[in-house]
Every structure is written in structure tokens, then in C-alpha cells.
Amino acid sequence: xxVGTTYETPRAGERKGEVRTVNVGxxxxxxHLTLLExxxxxxxxxxxxxxxxxxxxxxxxxxxxxxxxxxxxLYLDGETCIKAVPYxxxxxxxxxxxCEKLTYVQITPIVDKNDYVSPMMNELAIxxxxxxxxxxxxxxxxxxxxxxxxxxQRVASHLLWLGTFGLDVGGGIGGGATLFMHTFRERxxxxxxxxxxxxxxxxxxxxxxxxxxxxxxxxxxQKVKRALGHIASRVDEYEAFVENPIFxxxxxxxxxxxxxxxxxxxxxxxxxxxxxxxxxxRRDAPxxxxxxxxxxxxxxxxxxxxxxxxxxxxEMRESIRIALxxxxxxxxxxxxxxxxxxxxxxxxxKPGEAYVSIESPRGELGTYVISDGSPNPYRCKLxxxxxxxxxxxxxxxxxxxxxxxxxxxxxxxxxxxxxxx
Amino acid sequence: xxxxxxxxxxxxxxxxxxxxxxxxVVERKDVVxxxxxxxxxxxxxxxxxxVATHYPADEKTEQPDRTLVTYRVRRLxxxxxxxxxxxxxxxxxPTGDTTPSLTSVWAGADWQEREQFDLVGTVFEGHPDLRxxxxxxxxxxxxxxREYAIETQHFPWR
Numbered sequence: 144x145x146v147g148t149t150y151e152t153p154r155a156g157e158r159k160g161e162v163r164t165v166n167v168g169x170x171x172x173x174x175h176l177t178l179l180e181x182x183x184x185x186x187x188x189x190x191x192x193x194x195x196x197x198x199x200x201x202x203x204x205x206x207x208x209x210x211x212x213x214x215x216x217l218y219l220d221g222e223t224c225i226k227a228v229p230y231x232x233x234x235x236x237x238x239x240x241x242c243e244k245l246t247y248v249q250i251t252p253i254v255d256k257n258d259y260v261s262p263m264m265n266e267l268a269i270x271x272x273x274x275x276x277x278x279x280x281x282x283x284x285x286x287x288x289x290x291x292x293x294x295x296q297r298v299a300s301h302l303l304w305l306g307t308f309g310l311d312v313g314g315g316i317g318g319g320a321t322l323f324m325h326t327f328r329e330r331x332x333x334x335x336x337x338x339x340x341x342x343x344x345x346x347x348x349x350x351x352x353x354x355x356x357x358x359x360x361x362x363x364x365q366k367v368k369r370a371l372g373h374i375a376s377r378v379d380e381y382e383a384f385v386e387n388p389i390f391x392x393x394x395x396x397x398x399x400x401x402x403x404x405x406x407x408x409x410x411x412x413x414x415x416x417x418x419x420x421x422x423x424x425r426r427d428a429p430x431x432x433x434x435x436x437x438x439x440x441x442x443x444x445x446x447x448x449x450x451x452x453x454x455x456x457x458e459m460r461e462s463i464r465i466a467l468x469x470x471x472x473x474x475x476x477x478x479x480x481x482x483x484x485x486x487x488x489x490x491x492x493k494p495g496e497a498y499v500s501i502e503s504p505r506g507e508l509g510t511y512v513i514s515d516g517s518p519n520p521y522r523c524k525l526x527x528x529x530x531x532x533x534x535x536x537x538x539x540x541x542x543x544x545x546x547x548x549x550x551x552x553x554x555x556x557x558x559x560x561x562x563x564x
Numbered sequence: 565x566x567x568x569x570x571x572x573x574x575x576x577x578x579x580x581x582x583x584x585x586x587x588x589v590v591e592r593k594d595v596v597x598x599x600x601x602x603x604x605x606x607x608x609x610x611x612x613x614x615v616a617t618h619y620p621a622d623e624k625t626e627q628p629d630r631t632l633v634t635y636r637v638r639r640l641x642x643x644x645x646x647x648x649x650x651x652x653x654x655x656x657x658p659t660g661d662t663t664p665s666l667t668s669v670w671a672g673a674d675w676q677e678r679e680q681f682d683l684v685g686t687v688f689e690g691h692p693d694l695r696x697x698x699x700x701x702x703x704x705x706x707x708x709x710r711e712y713a714i715e716t717q718h719f720p721w722r
Binding site for chain 2: 167168169170184185231232235237239240241243244403404406407408409410411420421422424427428495496498500507509511513521522524526530531534538563564
């Protein structure tokens with residue numbers, strides 16, 4: 144299933160204008176993606192051709208290319224998949240139930256472990272929801288620190304994705320593991336920055352209701368500039384590394400996503416942008432300090448795994464630029480709006496509810512909190528982008544080969560800790 | 565935060581005059597038509613979430629044991645025409661009763677409703693594949709109900 148679009152060189156930074164688009168509900172959608180057939184995810188296996196020699200193959204839960212513990216039951220006709228049924232819950236930890244039992248300030252270190260590739264985003268999303276519930280104004284210095292951290296975290300997350308995607312598509316890029324090692328070396332620089340700021344390499348617990356816990360240490364901005372400048376030059380090298388015919392053959396035309404289906408499923412972020420929809424919460428519904436900086440949203444129109452790779456690599460460059468721009472303008476002032484109270488757990492919002500969403504590296508990460516006036520949330524629903532991305536699988540797998548399913552799985556970039564919660 | 569004019573007009577057509585920030589309370593019999601109108605007429609293509617919240621019977625307010633089901637949908641921005649906007653709407657479902665599934669409108673409601681069925685126990689009528697999503701198939705009870713104690717032990721899982 145190869146679509147007829149040509150690729151510009153990734154360094155051009157501007158998208159092509161000549162892709163034909165059609166109007167769907169006011170939005171411009173690439174025409175060739177609207178022609179895709181939508182497979183039936185509820186296909187009755189018994190009604191399939193009785194002559195066919197079907198095989199049920201369980202991919203996972205220990206399969207390395209599922210990036211965690213996901214089991215996908217594949218029904219194969221020859222080597223072609225006709226139905227895929229994902230089974231979740233191997234990593235279910237009952238985070239939402241825990242949130243109902245813990246106080247508001249105790250929740251932050253718990254949700255750190257949801258999306259274990261970008262913990263900073265989880266903290267940001269849940270604390271913004273609590274602040275909306277409490278109607279707390281966060282001081283500008285904290286907003287800037289949060290935004291810079293979020294962008295560095297996005298770079299780290301995309302670096303990890305690029306490395307593991309290299310493992311998924313395998314031999315095309317130097318046996319696969321080479322790129323993985325290289326990206327992890329650069330990701331380590333991001334983690335070092337966070338260690339310098341918060342004391343933890345991971346699971347930082349640096350956001351709190353009303354502001355931040357840790358102020359920028361002396362000389363941190365110089366370290367950030369040095370590290371991000373280094374990563375920016377390395378990203379060029381990755382592109383040269385990956386630009387080879389085998390990588391392209393494994394990704395171009397693989398896992399093509401219809402943007403209308405993706406929107407109905409709630410898929411957002413780089414996956415939607417690779418299908419030609421120009422939508423980014425950072426630009427379209429700014430939060431934190433994103434309204435202080437201009438954001439260019441990379442968009443591709445092919446909708447396949449290669450387009451998703453292009454979007455993520457460009458996002459890395461964009462994130463580096465945003466982080467460096469904001470770092471120069473961090474204002475002076477307090478980093479938390481909370482006044483010292485009797486106990487740190489004594490946060491009691493009025494009865495009400497709030498929904499706040501942010502753009503995590505995987506899409507719209509939202510938190511929906513209902514308060515009944517007690518120190519614990521009455522209901523705390525985390526809206527993970529990965530769960531919605533995983534819901535694409537029953538639509539993408541039918542009709543493709545098993546090896547293409549691995550490439551598709553990798554390009555969707557879902558994190559099972561966040562899917563199962 | 566007030567909703568856009570076209571949303572208010574649509575809600576009036578369905579007899580919804582009260583529009584708090586948390587979203588209007590829609591009748592269960594109208595919800596599928598309401599959802600279709602939101603998606604087809606107003607362009608709410610993007611499915612954000614479906615959340616069920618259990619409210620036990622309350623003697624003070626004389627409310628029966630029931631569940632609040634909240635949906636939220638989003639429409640994407642069109643440059644120069646409209647910004648992005650989310651719209652929530654809610655349904656009250658008495659315990660033991662069912663609510664129509666919106667899977668036929670938004671495909672994303674499929675897994676979200678399965679998750680809520682699994683964790684809260686709300687039954688979505690007309691759902692094509694209503695199985696548990698997170699917990700094992702033979703798990704007793706629904707963990708996010710208020711009477712389900714956090715330290716409940718179940719053999720062989722503890």
C-alpha cells in the first residue's frame with residue numbers, strides 16, 4: 144500500500160504545497176488518505192473463507208518490539224494479517240484508584256511512573272489540572288522552568304523513540320543496535336540536566352501544586368545550551384545515518400493512517416501531524432509559557448511510518464529551539480505560589496471539576512479531576528495519548544505482513560505504562 | 565468559559581438550556597442523535613475521553629445509587645475561522661440500567677467505554693465488543709466503584 148507522494152529532504156523544514164487536499168468538516172485533509180479502506184476490527188473469524196488455512200499468532204506479551212508488555216493476537220492468512228486483537232492490562236497498577244486515596248500533593252510521584260519515558264509531562268499535566276481546580280496562579284518563573292523542562296523532556300523522549308525504532312526495523316541501519324546506542328548517549332545528556340536541576344535522573348517529583356520545587360541552579364543555563372547544541376548537531380548525523388534505502392523500504396507506505404479515523408479514535412500528536420492535520424496544543428491552546436514563543440508545527444502528508452519519523456525528528460529541532468529561546472527569557476521571581484501552610488498535604492479545593500490537556504511527546508495528555516471538597520480527588524481520570532494510539536492497531540494491522548506490523552507498532556510510539564496505568 | 569454560539573443553538577434544539585462549564589446533562593434516549601449532530605454538523609471529530617464516576621446512594625439528598633458518564637469531544641482549529649474547542653456532555657445512569665454506546669459515532673469510544681465498563685461497571689448498550697480492558701476476565705467486582713476497598717484481596721492476586 145504505497146501512496147503516491149514524494150518526500151522532500153528532511154532538512155528543508157518546509158512542507159510541500161502541492162499535495163491535493165479535500166475539505167472534511169472545514170479541515171483540509173490529504174485526498175489520498177481519505178481513499179484508504181477502513182478494515183472491520185470486529186471481523187468474525189468464522190465467517191472468513193473456510194478454505195483458508197488460518198493461524199492465530201500471539202505477539203507478546205514478551206515480544207521485544209511491543210515496547211513493554213502488550214499482547215496482540217494476530218489471525219494470519221499465510222503471512223498476511225486479517226484481524227488483530229490487542230490485550231492490555233499486563234501493566235495495570237490501578238493509578239486512578241490510588242489517586243482517589245492519596246492527597247493532592249502525594250499524587251505527583253505516582254503519576255511520574257505512567258509515561259516512564261517522559262515523566263516531566265505527567266507531572267505537568269496533573270499539577271495543571273489541580274491548579275485549575277484550586278484556581279492558583281503559577282508565577283511566571285515557574286512557568287518558564289516548566290516549559291524548558293518539558294521541551295528538553297520531549298527531545299529525550301523522541302531520542303529514545305528513534306533508537307528503539309531503529310531496533311524495530313533492524314538490519315537496515317547497521318544491525319539496529321548502533322543507532323540505539325547513539326541516541327541513548329545523547330538522551331543521557333538530557334537526564335544529566337534534569338539530575339542537575341532536581342536531583343533525580345528520572346521520576347523527578349519537581350512539579351507541585353502552584354509552582355516548582357527546584358529553582359534553576361547556577362550555571363544550569365550554560366549546561367543546557369552546551370548539551371542542546373551538541374544534540375542539535377547529532378540530530379543531523381542521525382538523519383544521515385537513517386537516510387538509507389533499507390530504512391526507507393521498511394517504513395515508506397507502511398502503516399498508513401487515515402486522519403479522520405485517527406481523530407475519531409482520539410489519536411493526536413506526531414501521528415496526527417504525519418497524516419496532514421496541522422494541530423498542536425502548544426500553539427492552538429497555549430499553556431505554561433508557550434504563548435511567549437513562536438512555535439512552528441512540522442506537518443507531513445503521507446501518513447506512513449516514514450512521515451512519522453520525519454515529524455518527530457523535526458520536532459526535536461523545534462523543541463531545542465523553543466527551549467533555548469525560553470531559557471534566555473526566564474524572569475526573576477518566586478517559583479511557587481503556595482504560601483507555607485500547616486501541613487504540605489493540606490490542599491482542599493472547592494467541589495468542582497477540571498479538565499486540562501497538554502501536548503506530550505505522544506499527543507494530548509489530559510487530566511480530568513472531580514473534587515468533592517475533601518483532601519483527595521473524588522475521581523481522577525488520566526487521558527493517556529498512548530491508549531488511543533494503541534487503539535489504532537486493529538485498524539492498521541489487517542492487510543499487512545507481520546514484519547510490517549512490527550514497524551507500525553514502533554512508529555506509533557505508545558508507552559505501555561501509560562496505556563495500562 | 566462559555567461555549568460557542570453554534571453549540572448553544574444545537575443544545576437548544578435538544579432542549580438543553582442549562583450549559584454549565586462541566587457540560588449539559590443529556591437524556592439517555594437523545595444521546596446518540598446528539599452525538600451524531602455534534603460530529604456531523606459542528607465538526608467535533610476528535611474524541612477526547614469517556615469517564616464514568618460512581619456516586620453511591622445518598623440519604624441526605626435522597627439520590628439513588630448511580631453513575632455519571634462524561635464524554636468530551638474536541639474540534640480542531642481552522643485558521644482564521646475558529647480556535648480549537650472542547651465540549652463535554654454528561655449522562656446520569658442509575659445502577660443496574662444501561663446507557664447507549666457511542667462507538668457507532670466515534671470509533672475511539674470503543675476502548676474508552678470498555679475501560680469504564682471494566683473499572684466502574686457501567687454497561688454500554690449496543691457496544692460491539694464489551695469485554696474487560698484492563699483487569700483479568702474473571703476479576704470479581706469493579707475497582708473504581710466507591711464501595712470497592714483499596715485493600716480488597718482476591719485469590720490468586722493480592
